[in-house]
Amino acid sequence: MALKHKLILASGSPRRVELLHQSGIEPARLMPMDIDETPKKSEHPRSLARRLSGEKGEAAFAAVRSDAAWQGSYILSADTVVAVGRRILPKAEFIDEASSALHLLSGRGHVVYTGICLITPDRKLRQKVVETKVRFKRLSGRDIEMYLASGQWRGKAGAYGIQGLAGSFVQKLVGSYTNVVGLPLYETMLLLAGEGFDVHAGWQEG
Numbered sequence: 001m002a003l004k005h006k007l008i009l010a011s012g013s014p015r016r017v018e019l020l021h022q023s024g025i026e027p028a029r030l031m032p033m034d035i036d037e038t039p040k041k042s043e044h045p046r047s048l049a050r051r052l053s054g055e056k057g058e059a060a061f062a063a064v065r066s067d068a069a070w071q072g073s074y075i076l077s078a079d080t081v082v083a084v085g086r087r088i089l090p091k092a093e094f095i096d097e098a099s100s101a102l103h104l105l106s107g108r109g110h111v112v113y114t115g116i117c118l119i120t121p122d123r124k125l126r127q128k129v130v131e132t133k134v135r136f137k138r139l140s141g142r143d144i145e146m147y148l149a150s151g152q153w154r155g156k157a158g159a160y161g162i163q164g165l166a167g168s169f170v171q172k173l174v175g176s177y178t179n180v181v182g183l184p185l186y187e188t189m190l191l192l193a194g195e196g197f198d199v200h201a202g203w204q205e206g
């Protein structure tokens with residue numbers, strides 16, 4: 001699509017690419033950034049989402065700043081954090097982590113925070129953290145066993161993906177659904193529009 005400015009998505013998340021695509025936006029470049037995502041001691045989940053989304057964007061900015069082809073580009077990045085109260089659930093890499101996260105989420109409310117960050121060519125950070133409240137039903141042993149076997153927890157904050165099998169665990173959701181998947185579309189479009197992006201440029205018939 002013909003965006004007025006060049007957009008780099010500092011992400012390796014297929015969900016984020018898909019959500020932007022769904023909104024008619026195709027970034028000119030994808031740059032997955034490998035940063036340390038360890039929370040600081042007693043860091044609030046909201047602060048963590050904000051900090052990490054900023055750090056992903058800053059890392060991408062540093063990587064392209066001396067590349068003439070990418071001068072004048074904007075950089076979009078995001079980070080999703082799942083928390084029960086102030087307790088931050090890890091992005092599940094191992095089955096035992098996923099199992100404890102699912103036991104913790106069972107029958108309880110939790111909050112999903114996604115930090116989004118847009119960096120302008122003159123390195124100004126436009127940031128926002130969006131919050132969605134989610135409540136899971138009480139999960140049976142079989143629910144957990146089958147979900148673990150599905151592998152859909154892998155690499156996901158809180159060890160679940162609402163867009164897959166875990167969608168049926170959700171009893172209640174207050175706020176943005178796309179925020180839970182990894183990129184709050186309403187707020188992302190606001191940030192882009194605020195910087196003069198033509199967010200409708202990719203809205204063609206068919």
Ligand SMILES: Cc1cn([C@H]2C[C@H](O)[C@@H](COP(=O)(O)OP(=O)(O)OP(=O)(O)O)O2)c(=O)[nH]c1=O
Pocket residue numbers: 010011012013015016032033037056078079080081082091112155156157158160161162163180181182
């Ligand atoms: C809660 C939840 C998270 N997730 C995903 C979104 C994110 O990809 C991931 C959280 O990890 P992030 O660190 O936010 O993102 P990432 O490492 O996958 O991608 P990148 O940093 O390169 O942008 O969990 C879902 O897909 N569905 C869900 O319901």
